[in-house]
Structure formats: C-alpha cells, structure tokens
Amino acid sequence: MEILIRRSPEEVATTAADIISTHLKPGAVLGLATGSTPLATYQELIRRTKEGEISFAGTTAFCLDEYIGLPPEHDQSYHYVIRNEFTKHIDINDAYVHSPDGMNPRPWEAAEQYEKAIVSAGGIDIQLLGIGTNGHVGFNEPATSLRSLTRVETLHSQTVSDNSRFFDSVDDVPRYAITQGLGTILRSGQALLIATGKGKAQAIASLVEGPVTSQCPASVLQLHNNATVIVDEDAAFLLKESDYYRHVEEARPDWKGLDGRPKL
Ligand code: PGA
DSSP states (O other), rough: OOEESSSSSHHHHHHHHHHHHHSSSTTTTTEOSSSSHHHHHHHHHHHHHHTTTTOTOOOOOEEEEEESOOOTTTTHHHHHHHHHTTTGGGGGGGGGEEETTTTTTSSSHHHHHHHHHHHTTTOSSEEEEETTTOOTTTTOTTOOOTOSSSSSEEHHHHHHHHHHHGGGSSSGSEEEEEEEEHHHHHHHHHHEEOOSSSSHHHHHHHHHOOOOOOTGGGGGGOOOEEEEEEEHHHHTTTTTTTTHHHHHHHHHOOTTTTSSSSOO
16 A cells, blocks of 8 residues: 655645546546545546646546435435536546446345446546545445445444434435445555545554454455555544655655556
8 A cells, every 4th residue: 555645635635636637548437436535636636627637538437335215316415416526527428427326226236237337347447435434435334345346235323423414414314325345446456545634543544554354444455456545644643654654655766656557
C-alpha cells in the first residue's frame, strides 16, 4: 500500500484527482463512491473537465453500492446522488454510469447481475473508496468475507446512524443495500481510498497498521497489489509510521507513476 499524507482535505482531493486522471482514456472503467468524502475530489475533476484539462469521454463508471428500496429518482439513492454530485457535470455518457438495481424485488439477482456487468466491462481500472467510521468500505460491514462479491448486505447500526444525516430521520435510512464485495474491490486495477478528519483516524489506523481482519473490512486493501490511501493529517494522526510513509513518497523513484505502475 502507498500512504499519502496531505495537509488538508483540499490537498487530498487534488491528489486523488491527479491519480484518477492518469487512468482517463476511452474504454477506462471507473469505480465511483458516494458519501461526503469524495465530493471535493469530484468537484476538482469537474473543474478540470470544464477547463478542458481532462475528459471522461468513452469511459464507463460503476458505483460501489446502492440502497435497497430507494427508487432511482429518490434524492438519496446513489443512482441519483452520483449524477447530481458528479457525472451530470462531466462528459461521460449517462448510459455508461451504472449502479446496482436497488428496486429489483429479487435483490440477490440484481447483485449477481451487477458483478457480471463489471466483469463483462473488463473489470474496474480504478476504484475510488471512502471508509466508514467502523472501517467499512462500500457497504461491507464487519465480518464480511474478505472474498465476497457483489451481494446484499444488512447495514450496521453505526452506518445507519452515520448516514441518517442525509435523511429526515433515522427511521428513513434503508436497512439493506447491494454492495460490491471485498473480493470485487480486490479485483480492481488500483484501489484509491480517501479519508479526512479525526473521526476517521481510528479506522485508518486499523486499515493501514492493524491486522487484516473482516472486523475492519477496509484492511482487505493490505491484500490488494495496488492500493493507495490518501489521508489528511487529522485522519493520519493515529498512524505510528507516518514519518516512514512521508519518506516513501519523498523518495518515490522517478520511474514510478501515480497509478502505482512503472511509467512507460
Ligand atoms: P463519508 O462516508 O465519506 O460520508 O464519511 C464514507 C463511507 O461510509 O464509506
């Protein structure tokens, strides 16, 4: 894993946008996350698109997850949120922005179809991820199989409580979701997890320096062969080896690209 520590949430967003930009070309498959943390990154990508610096033309996107029971036009469905916050402001073809079908009365089939659609698209080149205060990624809650594929998940009470800020009341938060699994995330070409603020510090310490355990689902990234974690100083403050992670970045060899691979 590469750990990039930034002075502010704005710098986290700039670095995340830099890395995502390295993947942009027709045919690229992007994995998108919802939640508050990616918003600044999306703003930066929108700005760069509007200024003609980058283009999403010819790319395909797959959202990480979707609530079960919210219609696509509901303003908290991730189908709606990803368009409202990001994809309607960039030059991606809306028909190529996918999310699991949270209204399918047989959600387990919708989950299987989604996993197959990702595979048919050639797999995700770069997967953007946030992290929950309980260490979840996507909606993979504690005790998720480390090899799980896209499936139905029951939300943890901590997640329901964390996400209630987006709804009128906690009772309105759906209790189930379809989420890409940890095994799905492990198959991505590059996993890019971003976190800001002291509220994420414990989850980041567990992800980066704790054991690989389904109790901190994000720790599965230790098994990913090209994972990058970008954090601000608040989210980094419980990391014991932060000086070393800074040194690794400063000493990055010239030949190594931001996408984690040798520059051609
Ligand atoms: P947040 O959510 O970015 O809104 O904090 C992250 C997550 O739950 O994955």
